[in-house]
Amino acid sequence: MxxxxxxxxxxxxxxxxxxxxxxxxxxxxxxxxxxxxxxxxxxxxxxxxxxxxxxxxxxxxxxxxxxxxxxxxxxxxxxxxxxxxxxxxxxxxxxxxMNRVLEVDAVNHVAVVQPGVSLEALDRAAAPAGLCYPVRLGEPSASVGGTIATNAGGMHAVRHGVTRHHVLGLEAVLASGAIVRGGGKYVKTSAGYDLTQLLVGSEGTLALVTEATLRLRPRAGHSATVLAAFGSEEDVFRAVPPLAGGGPEPVALEYVDLLAMAAITADGPEGAAGLGVPEDVRLAALGHLLVVLEDRSASRLEEDVETVAGRLLELGALDVFVLPAGAARKLAEARERAFWTAKAAGADDVVDAVVPRGALPALLAAARAAAEDTGSLVTGCGHAGDGNVHLSVFQPDPVRRDEVLRRLFRAAGEHGGAVSGEHGVGRAKKPYFLELEDPAKVELMRGIKLAFDPHGILNPGVLLDSGRSPQ
Amino acid sequence: MxxxxxxxxxxxxxxxxxxxxxxxxxxxxxxxxxxxxxxxxxxxxxxxxxxxxxxxxxxxxxxxxxxxxxxxxxxxxxxxxxxxxxxxxxxxxxxxxMNRVLEVDAVNHVAVVQPGVSLEALDRAAAPAGLCYPVRLGEPSASVGGTIATNAGGMHAVRHGVTRHHVLGLEAVLASGAIVRGGGKYVKTSAGYDLTQLLVGSEGTLALVTEATLRLRPRAGHSATVLAAFGSEEDVFRAVPPLAGGGPEPVALEYVDLLAMAAITADGPEGAAGLGVPEDVRLAALGHLLVVLEDRSASRLEEDVETVAGRLLELGALDVFVLPAGAARKLAEARERAFWTAKAAGADDVVDAVVPRGALPALLAAARAAAEDTGSLVTGCGHAGDGNVHLSVFQPDPVRRDEVLRRLFRAAGEHGGAVSGEHGVGRAKKPYFLELEDPAKVELMRGIKLAFDPHGILNPGVLLDSGRSPQ
Incomplete structure (x- = not known):
């Protein structure tokens, strides 16, 4: 330039x-x-x-x-x-x-917001109307615009779906400078190609979102958290599919690995004691499952908690704990901060490949094999109900790390999954994405890109470029 | 040729x-x-x-x-x-x-089907696994492929969303003859432009869908139907937003107009009597609301029915009836057959414009004005909870009918809506769609079309052509 x-x-x-x-x-x-x-x-x-x-x-x-x-x-x-x-x-x-909540519309159950609004600010604005924005990320300071760019999912996707399912309408500026609007305060629409949905997950490469109309949901009012300790990772993942469907539907179904658990108990006996988990169970457990339930009725919630606790024991849990509000909040926050825990522990990368939830054991087996063969450490934590466990990769050598990542992404594909469940391709995963994706589909994506951005000024180098290494 | x-x-x-x-x-x-x-x-x-x-x-x-x-x-x-x-x-x-259900996967809660499968066959196949496909159209013989082409919504969209929300993956054949696959047995994904979602609602103009991976939901088990009679159309629509959110969430919230009601009572005293609606209430009512509730627990459902019935009365219903199973089925079927009733009565067209549900009274006022000015009859019936009331237009003169349609579509746009909620643009609404849509967006759509179908062999004349009159 x-x-x-x-x-x-x-x-x-x-x-x-x-x-x-x-x-x-x-x-x-x-x-x-x-x-x-x-x-x-x-x-x-x-x-x-x-x-x-x-x-x-x-x-x-x-x-x-x-x-x-x-x-x-x-x-x-x-x-x-x-x-x-x-x-x-x-x-x-x-x-x-551009960080304002422009409107919370209690009649149509939508919020109209600017892209710079944080998820926590949006949820706070929706609360007085008895509504909530159910996209709940580990990082509540994330902006709505960013979550639209990546089609962020988060902890409650297993029940309420991902960002895509809550974006009803968008205002966006095209590369030409034209301002367009799509969708609106309605869920049903069949009026041409859905440009609104196309922008969701496009990582800033097609247009710049300047306003979003988002679907809100009734606020549940009552919430409960059940923590189950399992003797093995296998037992955790075997329990996930039966819990995800039939019976009470959890709003979150999260795998808590030993690293995240250690971060809590690192607070000393108080942290561990706050969870009410006896020392012997804590030491025997090799994986935990966090099940969050919500209801508008306290008595129904109580019933559901009992049902879920019973099912967890039937499904092989060593022990099950209904957490008091304070401990539940603490554990949820620790789970949300799992990325920071991994980073502090020296993780060199985080992979958020997604697979059918039934294929999680296979993906984790592939991760273990890749780790073993390369002398790396790979630990998983996260959205078990969605088949979206985040894998922290500890391997400082870039060549070996590249091998681990490639093997993880390839394994995800082989088990019917994709390179990213919610973080997006960006620059980090672009070479792997382009290497593993069907060239016919990449070609279609390039055609779409061209229709929106003929001169390629919008976020070049992200998602579609042909560069081989992350830059 | x-x-x-x-x-x-x-x-x-x-x-x-x-x-x-x-x-x-x-x-x-x-x-x-x-x-x-x-x-x-x-x-x-x-x-x-x-x-x-x-x-x-x-x-x-x-x-x-x-x-x-x-x-x-x-x-x-x-x-x-x-x-x-x-x-x-x-x-x-x-x-x-190509009408087979290839797989019902109870672990991941999905079905993999060929496009020629009917909605009723799919739902029947899902039942033994305790699952259901919640897209419930008036016409259960509709094919999955057709519902994907139009992003069909149906009666249960108010609770469970539309076809788009249930399409997790697609196999499709491009105009070139290449077979591509997108998505899979997972809800979270952020791996390039979502071609799967782009095909939903594209009305056969971008590719031919040859297989779909669809999200299933746990089957509720218990269902109840509440019928409320209101003294005016206005009262019906005023009641809709409070019922749609907070309290028990209905799976269907349907407006039943006099025409549909007449079709039931046309069965003679038995039909009317089967509903348990006394003669005086039936004659005083100018509109009905049908509320369907579901739950996996019979006792919770019973509680919810009482709550909803009480709320309906608070919201101005003349009377509220909890229908016995037989009558409920009959009424639901009559509601589903509303199109055929309108057709039999001589309707010349049906408009399924969508607006924010709070704007339904404004849309219906515009419809009444257009009807009056042109000497037409316009009656509405349908998905009140979604702002998607289907308007039957009785006007044999094509010029006048064109005026009514144009005014209805324009009113929908002015009240924040779109020309079609679920039927699609097709050939019927193409001239109105192209006239009312932002040319910048139509241009983007043409660019997308070109990327998929450079020679324009896929369903030319549908959706995007520049032709002025339906052909």
């Missing part, structure tokens, strides 16, 4: 969003260069712009489009695949100022 | 699917020429082929592609928008022989 053109662009961008909201050079804080991906290094953009409206985003895209400057959207930067690492010389469009 | 080329094609098609399964000329039964749309006339194709596998479909598409012969997919022919009326000289690919 010629410097003259960039200077020129800087002045124009200042005209579009206000000089105060265009950052360049040393004024750009390091975090604007990336996300939480362990595999993709941060890279400073040429500019960060902070628009306040769709019209300003449109103006930024027109400026970028004329100059063929790459544009990368950024929400809260909590992504896991490097999808908001900008292309060299690019513009980062940060949605930090 | 030159006759020589067609003869040539006939021999090749016979080679692909077997001579017995290629029909032409007078051997083509009239029904192969169209669907149940009142607005689009049937048209015989040059050939009907009945493939038995994806490989045969691929071969048919290669033959058609080389000769640029239009191809139209056909399921059970129960569509409402003329989307399976073939283009002149085209090939109809009938999926009648």
């Amino acid at each position: 010629a410097d003259a053109l960039l200077v020129d662009a800087g002045a124009l961008l200042a005209g579009a969003v206000g000089a105060r909201h265009v950052l360049s050079g040393p004024a750009i804080a390091e975090e604007y260069g990336g996300d939480e991906s362990l595999a993709v290094a941060r890279r400073a953009p040429a500019y960060v712009v902070r628009p306040a409206s769709a019209a300003e985003v449109a103006e930024v895209l027109r400026i970028a489009g004329e100059r063929r400057i790459p544009v990368t959207a950024r929400g809260a930067g909590t992504g896991m695949s490097g999808a908001c690492v900008p292309a060299p010389g690019g513009i980062v469009v940060s949605f930090e100022r | 030159a006759d020589a080329l067609l003869v040539d094609a006939g021999a090749l098609l016979a080679g692909a699917v077997g001579a017995r399964h290629v029909l032409s000329g007078p051997a083509i039964a009239e029904e192969y020429g169209g669907d149940e749309s009142l607005a689009v006339a049937r048209r015989a194709p040059a050939y009907v082929v009945r493939p038995a596998s994806a490989a045969e479909v691929a071969e048919v598409l290669r033959i058609a592609g080389e000769r640029r012969i239009p191809v139209t997919a056909r399921g059970a022919g129960t569509g409402m928008s003329g989307a399976c009326v073939p283009a002149p000289g085209g090939i109809v690919v009938s999926f009648e022989r």
Whole structure:
């Protein structure tokens, strides 16, 4: 990118969003260069712009489009695949100022929000109307825009589905600067190709979302958490399918591995004692299952808890504990923070491949074999009910790590799964994705990309590029 | 299409699917020429082929592609928008022989089916595993392939969502003859543009679906139907939003208009008496609401029925009746047959525009005004909980009818809705759709179409063509 053109662009961008909201050079804080991906290094953009409206985003895209400057959207930067690492010389469009809940509509059960709203802020706004936004990630500071870009799933997907199922409508700015709207405050629609759904999971490569109409659900009111200790990982995963269907339907069905459990009990006897798990059970357990139940009636919930506890014992649990609210919150938070625990322990990468939930034992067996053959450590934790266990890979050597990752992704594919359940392809998984995906489908995706973004200014290098190594 | 080329094609098609399964000329039964749309006339194709596998479909598409012969997919022919009326000289690919449930997977809660399976056959196959396919249309003989093509919704969408939410994976044949697979037996996925979801609702214009992996749900076991009589249409629609959320969640929330009610009571005193609705209430009622509840526990269901009945009275119902199983089935069937009732009564068209459910009164007011101004009759019936009331238009004069339709579609748009909630655009609504939709979005759709079908052989004339009048 010629410097003259960039200077020129800087002045124009200042005209579009206000000089105060265009950052360049040393004024750009390091975090604007990336996300939480362990595999993709941060890279400073040429500019960060902070628009306040769709019209300003449109103006930024027109400026970028004329100059063929790459544009990368950024929400809260909590992504896991490097999808908001900008292309060299690019513009980062940060949605930090577009962070309002515009409407909570209790008649139609929807919220209309700007993309910079965090999941926790949205849920807080929905609460007074007796509603909730059921997409519950480990990282509640994630922005709605980011979760739409990756089709984020989270802990409650096993009951309520993923982001896609809650996005009813979008306003978005195309590469041309045109502002389009799709969908609305309704669930049923059959009026042309569903562009709204196409944008979900497109990782900022097709358009920039500037407003979302999201489906809310009635707030349950009562919640209970059951923790089951199992003598083996196999026993945990064998118990998952029967629990997921028939009987009370859990809102979360999470596998807690020894690492996450250790993080809790690391608080000392108090942490462990708070869970009410006796020392002998805790030491005998090689895996735990966390089952969260909700209901609008306290008495029905109590009944369901008993039913689920009974079923867990029938399914081979060593012991079952109904957690008091405080301990449940603590354990849920620990589970949510599993990524940080793994990172602190020195994990070199995290894989969120998805498989049919019945195939989790096969995926984990493949992970163990890959770990053994390469002298790595691979531990899993997460969304057992969805076949989406997150695998922390400990292997500092990049060549060996690459082998582990390739074997994991390939195993996921062989067992009917995909490279990512919710983190997205981004830059981190792009080479594996392109290597393993059917070329006919990649070709279709490139055709779609071309229809939306003929000059390739939207997040180049993410998802579809042909580059072999993460950059 | 030159006759020589067609003869040539006939021999090749016979080679692909077997001579017995290629029909032409007078051997083509009239029904192969169209669907149940009142607005689009049937048209015989040059050939009907009945493939038995994806490989045969691929071969048919290669033959058609080389000769640029239009191809139209056909399921059970129960569509409402003329989307399976073939283009002149085209090939109809009938999926009648690809009608098997390949697998009901009780571990992962999915069914894998061929596109020609009917919804009722699928549900029947799921039952022994304690599962159900919750897409419940008025026409249970509809094929899964057809419901995917239109993203069909039906009666239970208010609780369980539409077809899109149950399609986890697809196998499809591209215009090139390539067979591709997307998605799988999992709900979470973030691995490139979601081609599976893009095919849902694409009305046979992007690819031909040859296999679907569908999400099943636990079967509830117990069901109850509550019928509420209201003194006015306004009262009915005012009651809908409070019933849809908070408290027991209905699986169906259906508006029954006087026409549908008349069809039941037309059975004579027995039909009316079977509902337990006293004569005076029946005569005073100007609209009814049908609320279906389900639960796996009979006692909880009973509790919920009482709660809902109480709420209905609070919300202004003249009277509330818990229907015995036989009467409930009868009423549900009558409601499902509302289209046939309207047709028998002489309806000239049916509009299934969707709006936010809170905007139904505004849409119906616009319908009344349009009816009055044009001397037409417009009556509504249907999915009140989804903002998707089906409007029967009685107006034999095509010019006036066109005005009514245009006003209805425009009103839907003005109130935040869309031209079709579940029937699709097809040929019937194409001119209105193209007139009312944002040209920037239509342009994107054409780009997508081009990426999938560069020679435009897949269902030309449906959805995107620029033709002004239904053909």
